[in-house]
Amino acid sequence: MIRNWRKTLAILLMLLLASGGVTAVGAASRPPVRARNGMVASTSRIASEVGVDILKRGGNAVDAAIAVGFALAVTWPAAGNLGGGGFMLIRLKDGRTTAIDYREMAPLAASRDMYLDRNGNLIQGEGSSLVGYRASGVPGTVAGMALALQKYGSGRFTWAQLLEPARRLAAEGFTVDYRLARSLRASADLLGRYEDSRRIFLRDGKFYEEGEIIRQPDLAATLARLQKGGPREFYEGETARLIAEDMKRHNGTITLEDLRGYVAKERAPVSSTYRGYKIISMPPPSSGGVVLIEMLNILEGFDLGRMGWASAEKYHVMAEAMRRAFADRAEYMGDADFVNVPVAGLIDKSYAAKLRATINLERASTSAEVKAGKPAGAEAEETTHFTVVDREGNVVANTYTLNGSYGSGVVAKGTGVLLNNEMDDFAAKPGVPNMFGLIQGERNAIAPKKRPLSAMTPTIVLHPDGSFYFTVGSPGGPTIINTVLQVIVNIIDHGMNIQQAIDAPRIHHQWLPDELVYEPYGLAEDTKRALEARGHKLTARPRYMGDAEGIMREEKTGVLLGATDPRLSDGPAVGY
Known part of the structure; x- marks a missing residue:
């Protein structure tokens, strides 16, 4: 029962919120973790502890983020990665x-x-x-972490030192905890197709059970x-x-030339204000920051x-904003x-x-009548996000992914590296939905060396x-x-702390479908009826x-408050 307390908490929270039995500020949410000096929030407590150890030893937020990113590639293989990419x-x-x-x-x-x-139809399966x-784009995670360290690391840690905890x-x-054991079993059909994936993660059919030790010697090498x-x-050595x-x-498409030619890029964030607060987020090729600000x-x-944080009136206007x-x-x-892109x-x-x-x-609009507007100048659910704040006030918000859970299912032989299926984030056939049901246009059509559109929104x-208030991000495709959006609204409009804002129920509209x-348990019955009466x-x-x-x-107080999501994370944030 103790292992499942987060699920129990989440269900209790949803029931209480839906019943109207609590207020937003007094919601049945565990308090955020408090710390004076530094904080790491990720989906894996082991990876968060790796990051906090780097902070304690004098590293900055960027140093810690790199160590966390590589640790997640080991402890959360569904999305943590060397064979994917992110922002x-x-x-x-x-x-x-x-x-x-x-x-x-x-x-x-x-x-x-x-x-x-x-016949012009989308190919299914292999x-x-x-x-x-053939589903993989050229991975960017290693290059991205290297660029961040080179330009913004503290100088107190070498590349090799930051990779050592993951190795x-x-x-x-x-x-192996319950969450990972269940995840591996649920992905057995995909992972079982490929020799190294089957051997490493499925033990050739002998599934990992909760409490067992999983080792990944190829990845360690x-x-x-x-x-x-x-x-x-x-990109150029034995791994490549x-x-x-x-x-x-x-019959894959990635070659040595592709790997040698990969580059990570530094870009200017997009920013705006919301009720006087400055919002800073990701620019294209992520759609996240632009759509969030819009x-x-x-x-x-x-x-x-x-309107009230859980009212039909609020959910109505929020859904209409999402639709547009x-x-x-x-x-x-x-x-x-x-x-x-008319940013x-x-x-x-x-x-x-x-x-x-x-x-x-x-009255709700219909998506059939809502078309793209005319501005001037005209992802897998299994992504993962982590965020780090150090004692000096440096902040890192990082979202990276393999796209679908365990990506393409392929572990490149002899490497231990799971490869992404990010090519699905292109418009494989413009106008036809991708794995998330998203309609994507001609601007996101496939082309060599192009980067697929993303929904990742580290913010x-x-x-x-101008002082730091909070940072947040999430996996979840679109x-x-x-x-x-809803975490920001919960904090700024409804006065929640970071944990309450993350725990609160969510809605989603993406135009089509x-x-x-x-x-x-996220909407009370009368709220659902009121939304349906409006045409939703x-x-x-x-x-x-x-x-x-x-x-x-x-x-x-200036104290850091760390929050993880009871929907998936395996423990609270870690601070010191």
């Missing part, structure tokens, strides 16, 4: 901000219609954008090579050779605090290195005012005076953006969404 948002103690884009890139052999059969060797975890092993040869070893040879044997701009014109922003996402978003127009407050004026407070929020998704189509299958991880600085 790191950094705010330094002097106020400078930057974004590290280490999103995967399409191989040189990629083409617009590579996942269509001779050879598709979802499963197997040791892979070599010596760690205890890869990490040791990276320690000795540096980050380019992954092993990946490329396995790809060639199985929705906040629309909602800024409504008094959400007066996701319609724009489908039309306008892509890799800004390849296509013109300035999409996040302009006057554009939001025009969209807001189309919302009827008494930092500042007080009106629900990522709406998860971050035209349905409002909600969580089990509620999902027939409520489900939990996201795994938000956040850190807040308490205004009165």
Whole structure:
């Protein structure tokens, strides 16, 4: 029973909230973890402890984030990775901000219609954008972590030192908890297709049970090579050779030339304000920051605090804002290195005012009638997010992924590295839904060296005076953006602390399909009836969404408050 306390807490919380038996501020939520000097919030307590150890030994938030990222590749293989990619948002103690884009890139052999059969239909199963060797983009995680360390690390730790905790975890092993055992068993059909995946994660059919030790010697050896040869070893050394040879044997598309040509990029974050608070988030090729700001701009014109945090009125206007922003996402978003993305127009407050004026407070729009607007200048559910704040005030919000749970299912032979299935985040057939049901436009069509569109939304929020307030992010495919949106609204409009804001029930609308998704026990029956009376189509299958991880600085005391999500995380945040 103790192992399942987080699930019990989550269900109790949802029941209490849905019944109207508690207020937002007094919700049945565990208190956030409190710490004076530093904090790490991730989905894995082991990985968070790795990060806090780096902070205690004098490392900064970037040092700790790199150690956490590699540790998660061992302890949370469904999404933590060396074979995927993501985004790191950094705010330094002097106020400078930057974004590290280490999103995967399409191989040189990629083409617009590579996942269509001779009849123009999407290929299913092996050879598709979802499963197997042809589903992977060129991984970016190692290069992204290296760029962050080179430019923003403290200088107190070497690359090899920051990889050592992960190497040791892979070599010596760690205890399989209930969550990991269940996850591996649930993914047996995918992992069982490929020799090394089956051997490492399924023990050739003898499933790992809770309490057993899992060791990953091939991954440990890869990490040791990276320690000795540096980050380019992954792209030019023995690891690169092993990946490329396995790809060639199985008709994959990634070559040594692709690996050698991968580069991580530093980009300027997107930013705006919401009720005076500064919102800083990811630019394209993530759609997260732009869509988040567009929705906040629309909602800024409504008094959400007066409406009440769980009212049908609030959920109505929030769903309508989501609907309009996701319609724009489908039309306008892509890799800004390849296509013109009208970022300035999409996040302009006057554009939001025009969209807001189309919302009827008494009646839901239909997605058939809501089209992309005309701004000026016109992901797997199994992603994972972690965030770090150090004693000097440096902040890192990092979201990275393999896309689907365990990515393509392929462990590149001899490496222990699970490979992504990020090619599905392109529009394999523009206008046809991807694995998340998202409609994607021509701007996100496949092209060599292009980066697929993402929903990852690592976000930092500042007080009106410019000081750090909180940071948050989440996995969840397209629900990522709406998860971050609701955490921000819960804090700014409804006065919740970071843990309450993360624990509270969530809704999700992504334009198409035209349905409002909600969580089990998340909406009271009269709220559901009121939303349906307005014309909203509620999902027939409520489900939990996201795994938000956040850190807040308490205004009165300056104490750091760390929060993890009871929906998935295996323990509270870790601080010191």
